[in-house]
Amino acid sequence: MDTVERPSQLVLIRHAESARNKAKQGTTYFADEEARKTVRGIPDWKIALSEEGVLQAQKTGVYMRERFGVPDYFYHSGYLRTKQTLEEILKAFSVEERSRIMVRMNQFIRERDSGYTYDMTTEEAEANFPWLRDHWDTFGGFFARPPGGESLSDVSQRVYIFLNTLFRDRAGKKVWVQLHGGTLRAFRFILEHWNYEQALRWPPGQTPENCGITVYEFDKDQGRLVLQEYNTVCWR
Numbered sequence: 537m538d539t540v541e542r543p544s545q546l547v548l549i550r551h552a553e554s555a556r557n558k559a560k561q562g563t564t565y566f567a568d569e570e571a572r573k574t575v576r577g578i579p580d581w582k583i584a585l586s587e588e589g590v591l592q593a594q595k596t597g598v599y600m601r602e603r604f605g606v607p608d609y610f611y612h613s614g615y616l617r618t619k620q621t622l623e624e625i626l627k628a629f630s631v632e633e634r635s636r637i638m639v640r641m642n643q644f645i646r647e648r649d650s651g652y653t654y655d656m657t658t659e660e661a662e663a664n665f666p667w668l669r670d671h672w673d674t675f676g677g678f679f680a681r682p683p684g685g686e687s688l689s690d691v692s693q694r695v696y697i698f699l700n701t702l703f704r705d706r707a708g709k710k711v712w713v714q715l716h717g718g719t720l721r722a723f724r725f726i727l728e729h730w731n732y733e734q735a736l737r738w739p740p741g742q743t744p745e746n747c748g749i750t751v752y753e754f755d756k757d758q759g760r761l762v763l764q765e766y767n768t769v770c771w772r
Contacts, residue, residue, distance in 0.1 A: 597628030651685025
């Protein structure tokens with residue numbers, strides 16, 4: 537049986553700190569109106585990087601060029617924060633090096649749609665959807681679908697399509713992907729053959745960080761991309 541071809545290297549980079557990351561401080565919903573006011577009414581695909589996020593991306597670019605060299609392809613989700621992170625990373629490369637990198641947008645790797653609670657405070661979400669916490673506790677963070685939004689299981693279906701495109705069209709290439717935290721869990725679910733229990737939540741201490749770098753390399757003996765490292769952060 538012939539070995540199935542894959543990219544020689546697949547590097548996944550979570551976007552740098554966004555204005556929304558800064559406002560929410562790791563919470564599911566906004567703490568209150570004061571926390572929400574700087575980003576209220578801005579759709580997810582238009583959320584920009586914070587000033588700190590720009591610096592994180594620039595430092596990450598220097599690290600990645602020195603360590604990995606020049607990729608063949610660099611994908612982003614089309615969301616402003618992933619495009620800005622990619623642009624700041626590419627500043628570490630020369631004009632000639634950048635001319636060799638094929639930059640592509642792909643909507644299949646966009647962030648999960650969080651639905652109607654997107655702009656809500658915790659108090660508002662609990663008042664409008666009093667059953668939501670029980671729903672989340674019952675089904676878990678991989679299968680639970682926020683009202684009007686997507687589950688991570690839904691996201692995995694489109695990531696599966698994206699990966700199959702890479703496997704078909706980018707065999708032997710060095711591919712980098714600028715993506716989101718939720719999308720990253722879908723990638724790991726598929727590439728590492730996680731079961732549902734593994735996918736329900738991030739293990740303690742493994743929540744992806746801004747500009748966290750995850751590296752897969754093709755293993756000819758196994759015929760697949762194998763995880764080499766997860767969530768490396770170089771900007772501190």
